[in-house]
Amino acid sequence: MLRLSKKADYALMAMKHLALRGDRGSSSAREIAEQYDIPIELLAKVLQRLVRRGLLASHQGTRGGYQLARMPLQISVADVIQAIDGPVTVTACSTDEATCDQFAKCNVRDPLWRVRERILAALGECTIAELAADVPAGASQAAVLHRGPERAALR
Amino acid sequence: MLRLSKKADYALMAMKHLALRGDRGSSSAREIAEQYDIPIELLAKVLQRLVRRGLLASHQGTRGGYQLARMPLQISVADVIQAIDGPVTVTACSTDEATCDQFAKCNVRDPLWRVRERILAALGECTIAELAADVPAGASQAAVLHRGPERAALR
DNA sequence: TAATATAGGACTGACCTGGTCGGACTTCCG
């Protein structure tokens, strides 16, 4: 496996969407859900968790919605993934030691922990800004408006 | 999440154990299972799959057992993980396109695919030999025999 | 032939995931 959950997927999509929205631009859960064919309530739950983790700011009421709490360049995909799926743990024993029966006799814990560090580094270096800079792959929306010149430097 | 399954854990433990066994040394499933407190039948199934994938060689009968099919330096943890858990797929749509409802409208597929490449690289660079070179962390077995001087370079 | 080992299928229970439903809050409009 080593696959991230669908909620994390949705979270990344929403974060990118909000980043493309530009500074202080906000979108409602319904708007995002309809655009990407995501179940509304499920996306709402994802967004709620992102708010609780301080990655998004929410505004209730008729004209409410969500917006990024920080600059896109200040948010890594590792932040988003960990906010949704919890800490990145390659092995069961890397978080809390109690859940692994082989804790005492395990012989691969330390090396795998180093692997985890490298994965986490890879996830940490990729930011939401980098996601937003990527080409929308045939989308004909207003997203193009926010595609800055920094895209050339990333590829 | 982003956690690898327990079967993959067991597989890595067994691979390291066999690597410490030295050249052409073989161990039975029972021996490994008892040493690390792993359910015997479950470990057996894991080892069988490693055989089918060509990472281990098995020998049936009374004095049977398993041994590495290749040199420890020639086997990466990515090989082992993919043999057990299937291909490493960060997103649902990266393997077969049919399983993702948002395939057409997804806006983070390409960037995440790049992240997958980096994770796969991190997993591919770590070999079974590197696992075996690591200190057994307080184990008083014959493992010390195979601890080479290269350990200092790893930490 | 008996003992021991791998090979492999079918089955079960627990856990997690994706998805849904009703309630609480804020803003807008008459």
Next chain:
DNA sequence: CGGAAGTCCGACCAGGTCAGTCCTATATTA
């Protein structure tokens, strides 16, 4: 000022996957 619409929020349910078990067949050796 008050109702109503719209949105966020927390608890709830169903399905699938995973870890683990059981049973049988096959192969090898003493």
